[in-house]
Amino acid sequence: MTPLGALTADEFLRDHWQKKPLLIRQAFPGFTPELDADDIAGLACDELAEARLVSGSFPEHDWSLEHGPFEENRLRALPDSNWTLLVQDVEKHYPPLRSLLRAFGFLPRWRIDDLMVSVAAPGGSVGPHSDRYDVFLVQAAGQRRWQIAERFDATLLQKTELNVLKSFEPEQEWTLNPGDMLYLPPDVAHHGVALDAGMTWSIGMRAPSTADLLQACGEWLATEHDEGPRYTDPDLAPAANSAELDPGSLKRFAGLAAAASRAESGFSEFLGLFLSRYRLAHEPVGPDIPLSRKALARAVMQGSTLRQNPWTRLIWSGAGDNTRLYAAGSSYLCSIEFARAVCDVDALAREGQELAAANGDLLCSLVNDGHLYLEADE
Ligand code: SIN
Ligand code: CO
Numbered sequence: 001m002t003p004l005g006a007l008t009a010d011e012f013l014r015d016h017w018q019k020k021p022l023l024i025r026q027a028f029p030g031f032t033p034e035l036d037a038d039d040i041a042g043l044a045c046d047e048l049a050e051a052r053l054v055s056g057s058f059p060e061h062d063w064s065l066e067h068g069p070f071e072e073n074r075l076r077a078l079p080d081s082n083w084t085l086l087v088q089d090v091e092k093h094y095p096p097l098r099s100l101l102r103a104f105g106f107l108p109r110w111r112i113d114d115l116m117v118s119v120a121a122p123g124g125s126v127g128p129h130s131d132r133y134d135v136f137l138v139q140a141a142g143q144r145r146w147q148i149a150e151r152f153d154a155t156l157l158q159k160t161e162l163n164v165l166k167s168f169e170p171e172q173e174w175t176l177n178p179g180d181m182l183y184l185p186p187d188v189a190h191h192g193v194a195l196d197a198g199m200t201w202s203i204g205m206r207a208p209s210t211a212d213l214l215q216a217c218g219e220w221l222a223t224e225h226d227e228g229p230r231y232t233d234p235d236l237a238p239a240a241n242s243a244e245l246d247p248g249s250l251k252r253f254a255g256l257a258a259a260a261s262r263a264e265s266g267f268s269e270f271l272g273l274f275l276s277r278y279r280l281a282h283e284p285v286g287p288d289i290p291l292s293r294k295a296l297a298r299a300v301m302q303g304s305t306l307r308q309n310p311w312t313r314l315i316w317s318g319a320g321d322n323t324r325l326y327a328a329g330s331s332y333l334c335s336i337e338f339a340r341a342v343c344d345v346d347a348l349a350r351e352g353q354e355l356a357a358a359n360g361d362l363l364c365s366l367v368n369d370g371h372l373y374l375e376a377d378e
Contacts (some may be wrong), residue, residue, distance in 0.1 A: 002106055002183055003027035010105035018134065021148055022180045023174050027181035033140040033199060035094060037119045039077045040150040040199070043094075044068045045086050050088040050281065054126045054162065057082050058191060063127060065161050084194070090201075091115040091280055092310040098345075104136070104203060109343075110275040110315050113206040120144070120194035127164035128191035130154070134205040135184050141174035142198020146182050147173040147191050152189040165189060180322075208278055216274045217260055225266070231256055269319055269324060269331060271340075277329035284312040284328050286369030291367050293360040296374070300352035303377030307349070307362075312371040314343045327371040334362055343368065 005024040016022045044051035091097040091114065099110055109167045122133055146169030168191055176182060184190055221228035221322065233252055245246065261267050268295030308314060311330040316339035323336040332337045338359050341347040366372045
């Protein structure tokens with residue numbers, strides 16, 4: 001089941017993904033949020049959570065931005081209108097919400113950044129803006145009016161930390177009710193205004209920038225590969241002018257950068273390490289006292305369930321016994337069956353005993369490195 005309404009995943013990817021906005025009425029029929037505004041306010045006071053409070057409206061441009069963690073009194077003193085409280089990574093703080101993200105399983109898991117929840121008072125908005133990533137905006141409670149424009153003046157308002165467009169002329173608008181969802185590709189201007197007290201859940205699909213990728217690749221080459229191949233020029237011709245950075249050198253440098261992305265030089269391993277930890281706000285932490293293989297086998301035998309740490313990202317690549325499981329920047333050599341089972345919440349919970357019997361050491365490492373944990377039988 002996908003939340004794409006009448007469209008198949010193929011049709012959505014062909015016609016909309018990274019191309020065109022799409023409104024899906026009742027993408028989640030009968031949507032009942034598992035968290036309410038008070039839960040989100042509570043989270044915004046937690047020092048582990050990344051929270052922002054935006055006040056103001058458009059076209060007045062009377063914006064103010066505050067960063068969390070917030071004092072309870074600050075949130076209690078909020079006025080009746082024109083503010084939005086936003087909290088990132090909510091599915092990591094409340095792991096049951098990860099089931100919502102499974103509805104987006106037709107997209108690669110490493111594409112999913114987080115579930116951001118915004119709670120808004122009537123009139124609440126973060127201002128018209130555009131983002132550099134794809135987003136699915138699910139209306140969770142109350143009504144929100146979304147206006148969008150694919151062609152717009154990208155001039156930003158000056159003297160504010162907020163990413164707000166100076167002017168905005170909507171091309172289309174809709175009122176979203178609970179369960180409705182708006183998909184936006186990158187660089188579409190959007191402006192959402194709460195019509196009453198409500199909540200929007202955004203599933204952000206942030207992709208790495210070239211800077212992120214090359215910086216991480218450079219660090220990996222420096223630590224793992226003795227800095228990688230060096231610039232060579234055995235085909236050098238006499239310089240017409242020795243001060244010129246000539247086209248031949250430019251071509252050789254471009255080739256050097258491309259050489260790093262050849263699979264045989266371990267690029268797929270680098271990508272697995274990089275994408276499995278990309279933008280994770282916290283490092284997964286294992287138990288204080290490492291678990292032994294025996295203790296793990298005993299625990300699953302006695303009914304404990306293996307769970308994924310929500311602060312890790314598990315992905316795999318490869319085939320057969322040459323499969324690599326990546327978890328928050330670490331890699332583990334394993335069989336494809338093991339990787340698939342560990343990456344699938346249901347299989348992991350169901351097959352704990354079999355996994356512990358056949359791959360006890362590996363499973364232990366994943367627990368001791370903080371990627372998996374044991375939930376005791378109640
Ligand atoms: C919001 O939920 O208030 C803002 C989400 C967005 O515009 O990306
Ligand atoms: Co946005």
